Amino acid sequence: MSFRYEVRLSGEGGQGLVLAGKIFAEAAAIYDNLNATQSQSYGPEARGGASRSEVIISDEDIDYPKAVHIDLLLALTQESCDRYHHDLKADGVLIADKTMVSKLPEGPFKSYFLPIIETARDQVGKQLVANIVALGIIAGISKIVSENAMINAIEARVPKGTEELNRRAFLAGVEIAKKLA
Amino acid sequence: MSFRYEVRLSGEGGQGLVLAGKIFAEAAAIYDNLNATQSQSYGPEARGGASRSEVIISDEDIDYPKAVHIDLLLALTQESCDRYHHDLKADGVLIADKTMVSKLPEGPFKSYFLPIIETARDQVGKQLVANIVALGIIAGISKIVSENAMINAIEARVPKGTEELNRRAFLAGVEIAKKLA
Amino acid sequence: MAEKGKSNRVQVLSGNEACALGALAAGMRFYAGYPITPSSEVAEVLSLELPKVGGVFIQMEDEIASIGAIIGASLAGSKSMTATSGPGFSLMQENIGYASMAEVPIVIVNVMRGGPSTGLPTMPAQADIMQARWGTHGDHPVIALAPYSVREAFTLTVRAFNLAESFRTPVVLLMDEILGHVNEKVVLPLPQELEIVDRVRPQVSPQDYLPYAFTKNGVPPMVSFGEGYRYHVTGLAHDESGFPTNQPEKIERLLLRLNGKLEKNRENIVDFQVDDFDDAQVGVISYGSSARAARHAVRLAREAGIKAGLFRLKTIWPFADQEIEAHTKHLKAWIVPEMNLGQIAHEVEWVVGRSIPVHRINRIDGNPINPLEIMAKIKEIA
Amino acid sequence: MAEKGKSNRVQVLSGNEACALGALAAGMRFYAGYPITPSSEVAEVLSLELPKVGGVFIQMEDEIASIGAIIGASLAGSKSMTATSGPGFSLMQENIGYASMAEVPIVIVNVMRGGPSTGLPTMPAQADIMQARWGTHGDHPVIALAPYSVREAFTLTVRAFNLAESFRTPVVLLMDEILGHVNEKVVLPLPQELEIVDRVRPQVSPQDYLPYAFTKNGVPPMVSFGEGYRYHVTGLAHDESGFPTNQPEKIERLLLRLNGKLEKNRENIVDFQVDDFDDAQVGVISYGSSARAARHAVRLAREAGIKAGLFRLKTIWPFADQEIEAHTKHLKAWIVPEMNLGQIAHEVEWVVGRSIPVHRINRIDGNPINPLEIMAKIKEIA
Amino acid sequence: MNEKVAVAGKIEIRINEAWCKGCAICVEFCPQDVLVMENGVAQVCNLEACTACGLCELRCPDFAITVKKG
Amino acid sequence: MNEKVAVAGKIEIRINEAWCKGCAICVEFCPQDVLVMENGVAQVCNLEACTACGLCELRCPDFAITVKKG
Amino acid sequence: MFDYETYLRTSKMPLIWCAGCGDGIVLKAMLRAIHKLGLEKDKICMVSGIGCSSRLTGYVDFNTLHTTHGRAITFATGIKMARPELHVIVVTGDGDATAIGGNHYIHAARRNIDLTVILFNNNIYGMTGGQVSPTTPLGKFASTAPYGNFENSFNISGLALAAGASFVARSTVYHATQLEKYVEKAILKKGFSVVEVITQCPTTYGRRNREGTAVDMMLAQKENSIPVSRARTMSEEELEGKIVTGILVDTEKPECRSEYQKIIDRFSQPTGSVETKR
């Protein structure tokens, strides 16, 4: 059977969500031979970076590149959590950052409060890589894209010299996901 | 019965044909209570002045303000004479300047070779008023607009201080026309 | 025929002159423009006349600056106008959209000449019809009027201001080179014969004022800068208070009101004139100078016993679709003479579906349409 | 499904990036532009890539300068392009008309955002459709294409250059914010898989060369400046030799050829794609990003057993009127979803007369059209 | 409004946390090291040293810090 | 072409009447009064005085007068 | 007592600008100057174009007009000509005023129309994500100058001067008090006046050019500034990369709107009624 998997990464400008989305899509498309699209919403003009990044992954052609029914929502701020959880499928998954989100919304979906930013800052050593930690969690939970593909995609995208740091961030995320299973 | 009388004044930029046309139209409209329109064709952009000026006079509304069948054509250059005589009615009148036009075109219309520029220069004393001499001739031949109306219109339009000169030019034209009758 | 003798109110004026005088009569007190043939006389007359009535004339560095200045002046409380021709009209498009979006009443006169591009600077055309509707980006409201006589150049200029003020929208006056430059006998209406409309001022206090409020007729009241209301104007999508918004619901509400307000008030905007239509079998739809040839042709046809009628558009946009449809019933065919390749004919076809044929008479060579051409087509059809 | 593992040709690219790469693949070697959201990435990619292939990137002082520069560069022999969005597209209108009139091949990318005016800089729309046709003054020819996927952003950019060169005319590539910014898996065609067309050079000597000759297909051969032919180019109405003329016959001949050349070659220009149309009862006409929602909806409909079909416009102008008419026959109705207030729907109505209903689905709030909206309408009708 | 007020003697420093973007300009340009960054917003940590020179307020781009001398 | 040629010794002045617009610039700026206006076009009337200085040609806006010194 | 909030639309805040953006510091200086001059809020009309800096007009409680990119000065010209009693202040960026809007900038200067232009020069197009601007220094990087800017840049104050402005001054965000004084003088000047403010865009310019944080960029402003009096004694090479601050010109000359008033006063008809007869 064919599938269409929709992920929304939400938060605020500067959190690297567009990059994370793009890496996710590249992992799926380039390394796992799936179809993938990634799109985003912007603040005023192009400046502030996006507050929302969506990835659709499918084994078929992806006609509509925007989320319709979200399978997985990442929320790195309270605002984005409040605003977007409505679009989650009933059997969807909400991943909220423990530091930034204080109140989880009600809903039929599964919700997790996870220490994403904290892990990046304290365990990996750089808050900036929270987006990659999140990717590890998403990879681990969704199982849509292989870990190898993700690692390859990450290493191809991040600045030279930071590959090791990012790989650690990703694996830290995968670990967090494993504990949930 | 209603009438529509079409006059085309043709020549080259600088001969004052637009002004002459406008005076003719004002004489008819303001002083003789007829309807009148005057229009012109230009050279490149607005600069050079018009080479062609048309006056339509009627006792009814004038729908179409451009000449369709010309009753009277004034030609102050050979070129304009050659170019426009085709639009003359069969019973129309062609008035060509003796100095500037050397060859009269063939046609069913009535043609006159008249010393317009010459009269302005030698008799009235200023070549510049050839357009007003022409108006006198046209008024005399067409009899569409009263001499009084023409004189009033001329005096209202020409630069202050030149009224007398222009009146003389007009009357000189009227005289020429009289001799034809 | 009335008796001979000088009348004090009879004048011989060109369409451009009458347009300038109409603007003054409408209360226009700010003109900014950039010269271009065949519109320049509008500016020339106003440079002379405006200071006499305490108004302001300024020649700007280009057309973009000109329309910017008139939008500013209108917001500052002056009825404002610019005049141009095709190339300048193209340059104004971005700011025409701004005036639509920010709902600033202005009048833009486009004395049409032959295009595209520099084209035929001293020859007439009517080929900016669709541009007047669609020249700027995005869906937007616009009103366009087309006078056909020197007198109408005056009266429709007055009307252009009235509509701009009534509906807070840019109004385009589509003249053409023939009308702009023809000198014609005219008796202009007296000031007391003219209806002059001013923008509706708010009835509320500054604190409660919403410059983009949703009102019954779709048009928010408007107050000028410097009168104590201190609001914000932007070309960004905005809410009722005038401040930018990214919220889809607010955006949609704004844009539906904006694009709907003219349709909502169409009976006050759409204007046309029919001649000889009662028993007409062949209808001619025309506008501007071409309608003069059309009217001449219809007269010739009637003289020849042919039942022809003229439907003359005075309002070009919004389009008189309902009115045309209503007049289509007993017709064999429409004829649409225009100095372009069929811009209005296309809309007429859209209106009539395929119920009756729509014949085009187009001229694009710099000459006006000749009444005899139209007459020939009427004969052919009748 | 193919097996997993890295493929060397698979990439994830945005529409803007693919457009830039398509232009390079088409042989574009001169880009001039002025930044504007959501098109700026086209410029950014090209500023990096052009020098690598010996091409030139220049950021001009505004959009008017940008289009001026690309027209100049094209005349000098470089395939040239600019990219912009609504406000910049409005500013370019005068010179788009110039390129039409002087028959200079150029490509203008308009990545559409919400309008009118500054509107919604970071949100998608498809509301510059009519502007692409009518934005400049005067009757004029123009080609507009609308890609719907990242891959098509590449291939239709190549096609845009091919058409521009084939027909000596400006070509507008109408993208939108969604397509411009979506990152999508794509395998681009290899250079050897692409057909690249260059302008037809004259077969005659410089003395005999007529830069605006009347040829069989309506398109005169073109030679670049500096190659020994020394001719004159003007935006004024001109004769075959390219020099200004005021003669009505010559003007008419020029303008009829100019405005007719695309219609004459329409089968080489008009392009579309139909899906599931064989037995379709409900037809959906769409284009650009909206067509992705439409395709999704048609799939959903087919899954639900409804006989829906998609007619996707790849060429917007000249309009696929004959093709749409041919596909109207067995339909109950058309549905036209688009991110504007019905600009293409109006044209579809013009095509079908009143033979079948044309339902509009419009969205103007900055959100893309949702496939479910379209699906609901299909259900309602079927 | 999420405002923090620090008062010492006649000097009152208010920090509007909802407006503060944590640029640290106030912190760096305070000649007396009165301010610090904490959790991404400016905080008063050494009010006693404050001379009410107003430089922090002068250069805060976000109207987030105000200094009053009663 | 409607050209008038005046030759005296080695000096040759050509006036292209089809191009001459009668602006009289050549006439006024000729230091030797060689030229005059006649019937709206420039004419050579005093060729003997001509020094072939070329000033008439230099300033004729219409390429209507040329001076050659064999 | 002076309170910024009197002049702010606080309900629209926080400001849209990035953390550390210098624009807010300019805004503050402007408000202090306006307060000092005691101008009535209703008599101020603030006009901006498009850009980060141009978003300023949304936050101030005056008559505010956010126009199209590059055209603020044209709108402002219309306002001033139509209603000379208003203080018309233009807020614009380096791209807005000198790239797309360069023509209006020099023409307003030529006319010497009584506008006050506060020109936020951050050497970049901030709003659209960091493209090269006419004031980006040679060799600096931008999203459309990936190999370093190869074009010479404008001296935009010098341009205003050559075009005919009455008052031209340059300051920086770091010199916030000096800036305030110049704004005050500029508003007072009857004629076209420009205050060019060097301001930092840490987001799209600082980062790409490794100029550090907002604070680092402000410290660089401090270090690189040379008062105009001293600059006059320095060679062109010495001035390379420096910011010449101070009042560059301050003259009196006929102002456009006042000159026009003379025409009105001389030729206006006593009745004030319109003559539609020519």
Add this chain to the structure above:
Amino acid sequence: MFDYETYLRTSKMPLIWCAGCGDGIVLKAMLRAIHKLGLEKDKICMVSGIGCSSRLTGYVDFNTLHTTHGRAITFATGIKMARPELHVIVVTGDGDATAIGGNHYIHAARRNIDLTVILFNNNIYGMTGGQVSPTTPLGKFASTAPYGNFENSFNISGLALAAGASFVARSTVYHATQLEKYVEKAILKKGFSVVEVITQCPTTYGRRNREGTAVDMMLAQKENSIPVSRARTMSEEELEGKIVTGILVDTEKPECRSEYQKIIDRFSQPTGSVETKR
């Protein structure tokens, strides 16, 4: 031997200009300069805007381009950037270059792109019938300045200078030989160069301002001209109404297209083939 007709499209003549218009005299000076430099006709591209002066391009046997009003410099920039081996000469009027086209004028100067601009300054819009221009002197009459021009006018050469031009010279139609020399130098200069020529429009300017015939206007040029060396010793009042002629600036600085070539040379891929992979 030199013959103007080698460079003319004689079949298009007589020239469209009015009797006594100075534009033809400038054209002649240009052709003499081009001849002297021995430039190949095929290697010259002459670009004009819209205006009387801009009609020039129709008469010369080069690659000629008559563009839109004010935009000649933008088209020329594209040509030069795309094909640097061409000599690109721009023919433009005061309105074309400094009213509607003012922005392109200053930006081309800023970039210092290797164009030669011959700017026909007749202080009026000739083509459209005599409207006021940015160079119409204060108080002079025009069809849109019936009460006398109330706006200050540009020093357009000074503007080019402030914007960054490499070579700027001013001459008049009367000084036809000097003019020729400046055109020659301007073409030779690698960089943005302007020759501003004061030329007479007897039809729309001279008549309205009672400046007499074309000859009278040329004599006035002669009388009012002051060589730049002497002008430097004169006060502003003394210079009122004078035409400062001479070479106003002549420097060497990096030229836009050449600087870009350096980037190409450094970064272009040896294969020359296009990489569509990012």
